[in-house]
Amino acid sequence: MKNFVLKGNICYSESRESIRLLPNSYLVCENGLCAGAFTELPEKYASLPLTDYGDRIIIPGLVDLHLHAPQFAFRGLGMDMELMEWLNTYTFPEESKYADLEYAERAYSLFARHMHLCATTRAAIFSSLHSPATELLMDKMEESGLVSFVGKVNMDRNSPDYYCEKSASSSLEATERWICNTMDKYKNTRPIITPRFIPTCSDELMRGLRTLVEKYNLPVQSHLSENYNEIALVQELCPDARFYGDAYNRFGLFGGDHPCIMAHCVHTGEEELDLIKKNGVFIAHSPLSNSNIASGVAPISKYLANDIHVGLASDVAGGETENMFYSIASSIRASKLRWRLRDQSVKPLSVDQAFYIATVGGGSFFGKVGSFEPGYEFDALVLDDSGLDHPQELSLRSRLDRCLYLADDRDIKAKYVRGHQLFDRT
Amino acid sequence: MKNFVLKGNICYSESRESIRLLPNSYLVCENGLCAGAFTELPEKYASLPLTDYGDRIIIPGLVDLHLHAPQFAFRGLGMDMELMEWLNTYTFPEESKYADLEYAERAYSLFARHMHLCATTRAAIFSSLHSPATELLMDKMEESGLVSFVGKVNMDRNSPDYYCEKSASSSLEATERWICNTMDKYKNTRPIITPRFIPTCSDELMRGLRTLVEKYNLPVQSHLSENYNEIALVQELCPDARFYGDAYNRFGLFGGDHPCIMAHCVHTGEEELDLIKKNGVFIAHSPLSNSNIASGVAPISKYLANDIHVGLASDVAGGETENMFYSIASSIRASKLRWRLRDQSVKPLSVDQAFYIATVGGGSFFGKVGSFEPGYEFDALVLDDSGLDHPQELSLRSRLDRCLYLADDRDIKAKYVRGHQLFDRT
Numbered sequence: 001m002k003n004f005v006l007k008g009n010i011c012y013s014e015s016r017e018s019i020r021l022l023p024n025s026y027l028v029c030e031n032g033l034c035a036g037a038f039t040e041l042p043e044k045y046a047s048l049p050l051t052d053y054g055d056r057i058i059i060p061g062l063v064d065l066h067l068h069a070p071q072f073a074f075r076g077l078g079m080d081m082e083l084m085e086w087l088n089t090y091t092f093p094e095e096s097k098y099a100d101l102e103y104a105e106r107a108y109s110l111f112a113r114h115m116h117l118c119a120t121t122r123a124a125i126f127s128s129l130h131s132p133a134t135e136l137l138m139d140k141m142e143e144s145g146l147v148s149f150v151g152k153v154n155m156d157r158n159s160p161d162y163y164c165e166k167s168a169s170s171s172l173e174a175t176e177r178w179i180c181n182t183m184d185k186y187k188n189t190r191p192i193i194t195p196r197f198i199p200t201c202s203d204e205l206m207r208g209l210r211t212l213v214e215k216y217n218l219p220v221q222s223h224l225s226e227n228y229n230e231i232a233l234v235q236e237l238c239p240d241a242r243f244y245g246d247a248y249n250r251f252g253l254f255g256g257d258h259p260c261i262m263a264h265c266v267h268t269g270e271e272e273l274d275l276i277k278k279n280g281v282f283i284a285h286s287p288l289s290n291s292n293i294a295s296g297v298a299p300i301s302k303y304l305a306n307d308i309h310v311g312l313a314s315d316v317a318g319g320e321t322e323n324m325f326y327s328i329a330s331s332i333r334a335s336k337l338r339w340r341l342r343d344q345s346v347k348p349l350s351v352d353q354a355f356y357i358a359t360v361g362g363g364s365f366f367g368k369v370g371s372f373e374p375g376y377e378f379d380a381l382v383l384d385d386s387g388l389d390h391p392q393e394l395s396l397r398s399r400l401d402r403c404l405y406l407a408d409d410r411d412i413k414a415k416y417v418r419g420h421q422l423f424d425r426t
Numbered sequence: 427m428k429n430f431v432l433k434g435n436i437c438y439s440e441s442r443e444s445i446r447l448l449p450n451s452y453l454v455c456e457n458g459l460c461a462g463a464f465t466e467l468p469e470k471y472a473s474l475p476l477t478d479y480g481d482r483i484i485i486p487g488l489v490d491l492h493l494h495a496p497q498f499a500f501r502g503l504g505m506d507m508e509l510m511e512w513l514n515t516y517t518f519p520e521e522s523k524y525a526d527l528e529y530a531e532r533a534y535s536l537f538a539r540h541m542h543l544c545a546t547t548r549a550a551i552f553s554s555l556h557s558p559a560t561e562l563l564m565d566k567m568e569e570s571g572l573v574s575f576v577g578k579v580n581m582d583r584n585s586p587d588y589y590c591e592k593s594a595s596s597s598l599e600a601t602e603r604w605i606c607n608t609m610d611k612y613k614n615t616r617p618i619i620t621p622r623f624i625p626t627c628s629d630e631l632m633r634g635l636r637t638l639v640e641k642y643n644l645p646v647q648s649h650l651s652e653n654y655n656e657i658a659l660v661q662e663l664c665p666d667a668r669f670y671g672d673a674y675n676r677f678g679l680f681g682g683d684h685p686c687i688m689a690h691c692v693h694t695g696e697e698e699l700d701l702i703k704k705n706g707v708f709i710a711h712s713p714l715s716n717s718n719i720a721s722g723v724a725p726i727s728k729y730l731a732n733d734i735h736v737g738l739a740s741d742v743a744g745g746e747t748e749n750m751f752y753s754i755a756s757s758i759r760a761s762k763l764r765w766r767l768r769d770q771s772v773k774p775l776s777v778d779q780a781f782y783i784a785t786v787g788g789g790s791f792f793g794k795v796g797s798f799e800p801g802y803e804f805d806a807l808v809l810d811d812s813g814l815d816h817p818q819e820l821s822l823r824s825r826l827d828r829c830l831y832l833a834d835d836r837d838i839k840a841k842y843v844r845g846h847q848l849f850d851r852t
Contacts, residue, residue, distance in 0.1 A: 073816050073817050073818055074816075074818075075828070075831075075832070076814070076827060076828040076830075076831035076832045077824050077827055077828060077831075079758075079831075080776065080777070094818075097818070103817060103818075106817040107817035107818075110815050110816070110817060288759075291759040291760075291762055291763050292758075292759060292762070293762075294762040294763075294765060294766050294774065295766070296763075296766050296767065297763065297767070320755070320831045320832060321832060329746070332505070332718075333714075333717040333718060334717075334763065336717055336718070336719075336720040337717050337720075337722075337723065337760065337763045337764075337767065338763075338767060339720060340720050340721070340722050341722065341723070341763065341764060341767040341768040342767040342768070348720065350506065351506070388502070389536050390499050390500075390536070391499050391529060391532040391533035391536060392499055392500075392520075392523070392529075392533075398503050401502060401503055402501070402502040402503060404502075405501075405502035405503075405505075405746045406501070406502045406746060406747060408834075410836075
């Protein structure tokens, strides 16, 4: 059923700086697309089936622009180190387990179930090195009902023996097989080229990945300028690169002619930022992770003011939870500490801006996604905030703000992706 | 039933720096006190009734050393301002509503229900100006089963007309009546002298409060060195005070001969810290609030290294949630951003330190509270972490860490305070 009307209290970003509020209004879905949000239901939609969600709140689905499926198993653990040590101590040992398909089956079943139930409707996901486990993850994500990009990770250097591809050529062969197996297999799940980051990818591997991007018309995701030690290592490994992002760009893996997500950009300088903007690269802002492993805080309001694409990300398991509401509140909180402790020239994020990056900001990577303007794909959450009890009358705006600070899975009563209802617990 | 044994996986702080782990062990309660945690049950306790919690985790109850009951109604709202503006715009209008006992009844019923269900077993609570509503709050807190200090707030200057006591003498009269009404009324609930903070309390009021502290042998709670504008205002109002804490100390309301909690201490200098230490003042660390209203981050590991008493606090509604697990994770996260953005001479908090301040650290304000060493009052939480699913084997230590980062009310299966079981949902 792809043509229908939902009734409720509708909220969505009408710009980076403001949220449109339509109390007691109508949201129309036609063929999986939003036909608009209306205070009065237009006559031409009067015959469509209508679900009345009463006093509940309807918002666009949230977009998680960066997370690691094989790290979900150790969420909440091992956050007593900075990035490079954290990768070697916790992350690579855990990710190496996904060579075992039985383990992957168990772990990715849990992961996909959480993805199904949480506020996320779209996600850009890192898998592990392993093609079979990555295909299994893609099967699970397809079943979850979300729309996602999933990337088999490439690493052929500076990685532990037990978790490193044998050569650039074997990595590329496995990657191409995986692409061919998966690129037309699913309705909602697509492969994405995923060099882990510059330190673990040889020049030969990067050149080969560029070839695959062109040959199969694929997007790219990776990590950028997250941590000082990582940035220093990239400078050492790539003495000719003018800055970290340039090390990707030299290989044609930094947007421009393909969609590209770079996670973090905590310590991005002006030159790097200019190239990000020029190439239309999406920044995946990961406030929980950047705090947990002490990387810092990216100056997001500055990026937004520069018309740079910014989406929000849980970065599981640098971030401990897939709950994107938690990331919304954390993005605001981290921006305030950055303002207080480091740099008052960059304003803290407003609730409106945080909501924007969690919806339209990241959604735009997937096309027209993250809004209820006409023509956007119909991804929606129905929130029941009655569990967030209060003694006083509250405006719709206040109720929305409380959800963004306090909601979790319990408060999501129904979830729609591309016009399909994933569940309805009302 | 005050003599019993619980069986499960027992975890508690054995020092500021380390957590003692006793898998599959026994925790003995005698007359409301902990008789110890044992890997083998001593013969003399063999006849006591035993509850076997199986693979669940048993930890001391968490202590919330600072929160505002009348602000619970607007948790998650209005965090777009710094302290002084925030008080005038959001806080004082909301708190003024508690002149209406019907509103207070509704609001405090919700508050006390949340206190009953959450991880907190002990709390130091600010009420509003109003004695009747404060007595009602104390009735509700007594019913909740928690042990708490509750303070009627004093404010007789620099406050809006609609939310200001008429004079020091009328404030003091009301306070003394409230003390007499409540000091012997409850088993678990006690009054605490609560000047809101220096800016809203005249010298005459402060002198009178000191008299009440002596006359009725009461503890004190207030706010200290939270925000730069607040500190500047105190300097202006008290030109003779050497520092903010000295402005309390000159009136004998800064510990020494009475127990005293000062919330925040974000911007405390060396002189102030020396006096805090000398007077045995407890610092209530409020990481969520200090981030949300952009105050900064207190250097807690420095305070701990200086043997200063530190407890953890939700500071509802500067903090958006009463869930103290959230405050534990936030205290670690905030300390990492302070380390990264401001001052690498102060180490980030470890999980062990954060657990310590949330249990023994704040618990010590209530006596021997927050540990399972023999002689401590028996406050305990039974956690079922099976909702935090994972595919791999995890050590008890890892399971505890995950709870501290991820748990909420749903994961608390039983709660004990002073040997009384508040609920058991197993």
